[in-house]
Amino acid sequence: MMSTPVVERVSECFVKPQQYSTEKSKQICNLTPWDIAMLSCHYIQKGLLFKKPSPVLNKQDFIENMLKKLKHSLSLALFHFYPLSGCLVTQKTKHPSSSYTIFIDCNNSRGARFIYATLDMTISDIISPIDVPIIVQTLFDHHKAVNHDGHTMPLLSVQVTELVDGVFIGCSMNHTVGDGTSYWNFFNTWSEIFQAHGHCHEHVDVPISHPPIHNRWFPEGCTPFINLPFKHHDEFISRYETPLVLENNLGSPRFNMYGNEFGMGKAVAVRSGYANKFDGKVMSYPSHEGGGGVDLEICLSPVVMSALESDQEFLNVVSVSNHLY
Structure with a gap:
């Protein structure tokens, strides 16, 4: 009997922001009620699958050079993000009354985790099956972790998994730090910096297209960061001084997913991890082919999915490739 391939972790390290010296970046980042509401939700887990350049004269050199460039450009991207x-910290205050404050400490942290792993499977093994293989979940770190785990786990973890003919770059980002737009803005910035650096140790200031917004207008005492800027009336906010803890996660076909390149050309597919999956959830991505098309990631029970795939009216307006349960 043939054994089922498994992801094998080869190495692990932590990456800190390059030029980590600005006073603003050493301050704590306070969480807003909307950030705190995400504590019980999973990390955001999205990744891109790339095809290895062909031909590769020296596989070992290719991987080593790519990993060096990924780590270096990641440290530069983290300078902006x-x-x-950082890491989550809960602090209890006793005066004037007992209360708890949750914030991000950017000083006392090891940084973002960076993992290199291997998997004895091909790109076809990942994207050809009608059902997305369960092994895709292991292409991400922080499996089943919730955002509150950011007290002890890195707020960002990158796993680079080498396949037989491809490379998967998957990121797990704490949802209290940013939303989907923030996630892809970070990914886009990382790719932008990677492409701008011809050599892994080249120190060049790269102007980025969309700097993150760390300071937005909010009532006194709330200091959100990274998320999209927006405004709410004070009376609306006052109703949520004790925020509800909820689960919510949205996608958008407007996110720039296929514009990310890391020396291997355009990604062949977008995949997500175990995080934030539930029956009836639909995520939308821009189509790989472009032209305004939209790819849908649908999570349904097997019975319902089977019925949907048998619905001729539905099939007349979509093309079915693969799906998640």
Whole structure:
């Protein structure tokens, strides 16, 4: 009997922001009621699958050079997205009354985790099956972790998994630090910096297209960061001084997913991890082919999915490739 391939972790390290010296980046980042509401939700887990360049004269050199460039460009990207290198801290205050404050400490943290792993499978093994293989979940770190785990786990973890003919780059980002737009803005920035550096140790200031917004207008005492800027009336906010803890996660076909390149050309597919999956959830991505098309990631029970795939009216307007349960 043939054994089922498994992801094998080869190495692990932590990456801190390059030029980590600005006073602002050393301050704590306070969480808003909307950030705190995400504590019981999973990390955001999204990744891109790339095809290895062909031909590769020396596989070992290719991987080693790519990993060096990924780590270096990641450290430069974290300079702009410094909260991602921090950790969650809960502090209890007794005066004037007992209360708890949760914030991000960017100083006392090891940084973002960076993992290199291998998997004896091909790109076809990942994207050809009608059902997305369960092994895709192991292409991400922080499996089943919730955002509250950011007290002891890195707020950002990157796993680079080498396949037989491809490379999967998957990121797990704490949802209290940012939303889906923030996630892809970080990914886009990382790719932008990677492409701008011809050599892994080249120190060049790269102007980025969309700097993150760390300071937004909010009532006194709330200091959100990274998320999209928006405004709410004070009376609306006052109703949520004790925020509800909820689960919510949205996608958008407007996210720039296929614009990310790391020396291997355009990604062949977007995949997500175990996080934030539930029956009836639908995530939308821009189509790989472009032209305004939209790919849908559908999570349904097997019975319902089977019925949907047998619905001719539905099939007349979509093309079914693969799906998640």
